[in-house]
Amino acid sequence: MAKKHSFIAIAGNIGAGKTTLTEFLSGHYKWQAFFENVDGNPYLSDFYEDMRRWSFNLQIYFLSKRFDHHQEMLSKNSGIIQDRTIYEDVEIFAKNLNDMGLMSDRDFQNYSKLFQSMEPFITPPTLLIYLRAQVPTLVKQIQKRGRDYENTIRIDYLERLNEYYEDWVQRYPHQKLIIDTDDLDFVGNDEDLGMVVSLIDKRLHGLFED
Numbered sequence: 001m002a003k004k005h006s007f008i009a010i011a012g013n014i015g016a017g018k019t020t021l022t023e024f025l026s027g028h029y030k031w032q033a034f035f036e037n038v039d040g041n042p043y044l045s046d047f048y049e050d051m052r053r054w055s056f057n058l059q060i061y062f063l064s065k066r067f068d069h070h071q072e073m074l075s076k077n078s079g080i081i082q083d084r085t086i087y088e089d090v091e092i093f094a095k096n097l098n099d100m101g102l103m104s105d106r107d108f109q110n111y112s113k114l115f116q117s118m119e120p121f122i123t124p125p126t127l128l129i130y131l132r133a134q135v136p137t138l139v140k141q142i143q144k145r146g147r148d149y150e151n152t153i154r155i156d157y158l159e160r161l162n163e164y165y166e167d168w169v170q171r172y173p174h175q176k177l178i179i180d181t182d183d184l185d186f187v188g189n190d191e192d193l194g195m196v197v198s199l200i201d202k203r204l205h206g207l208f209e210d
Helices: 018-029 044-049 051-074 086-099 105-121 135-145 155-171 190-204
Strands: 007-012 032-034 080-083 127-132 176-180
Touching: 007 018, 007 155, 018 032, 018 080, 018 127, 018 190, 032 051, 044 051, 051 080, 051 086, 051 105, 086 105, 086 155, 127 155, 127 190, 135 155, 176 190
Parallel strands: 007 080, 007 127, 032 080, 127 176
Antiparallel strands: none
C-alpha cells in the first residue's frame, strides 16, 4: 500500500488515458481525485475553432483553475491524485501555442510572469506519472470518447505536444515514473493494470529510482 499522504499527479498528452487512470487509482488507494475541468470549460470549444483568438483566454483559465486545485489539494490531510499538472500548462501547452504563433509574445510573457508569481506557492507531487503515447494511440482514444470539439484537433498539433512532453519530462527534477501506454490496456486488462499499480507502489516506497 502506498503512503497515506502521497500526492500523485498524472501527466500526458490529450487522449493518453490520464482521467481513466486517475479514476482507478483514486478508488484503489481510497484517495481524493482532482480532475481537469474540461466539460465545464467556457473557452475550449471556441479555442479549437480559432486557436489564435482564444489561446490566451484558455491558458489563463486553465492556469487559474489548476492553481485553485493545487491550493485545495495542499489543504487535504490524505492522499490525493491529480489529473494533469499546472506544470504542463506552462511547459507544454502555452509554450507550444507561442512557438506556433498562436499566442503572441506579449501574451506569453504576461502568462509566464503570472506563473512565476504562483510558483513559490506550488508544491511538486510526491510522484509524477507520465503516460507516454504515440499519436495513433492518442487519436484512437480521442475518437473513442467522442467529444465534438476535439474533432478538429490536428495531427501535427498532437505531434508537437508530444515533443514538448518528452523535453519537459527529461528535464523534470523531481521523482517521476514514465509508462509507455501504446501496448497497455489498463482499462480492459487486469494484468496490465496490476503492473502499473506495482510500478507505482515500488516508486512510492523508494524501491528504485531514476
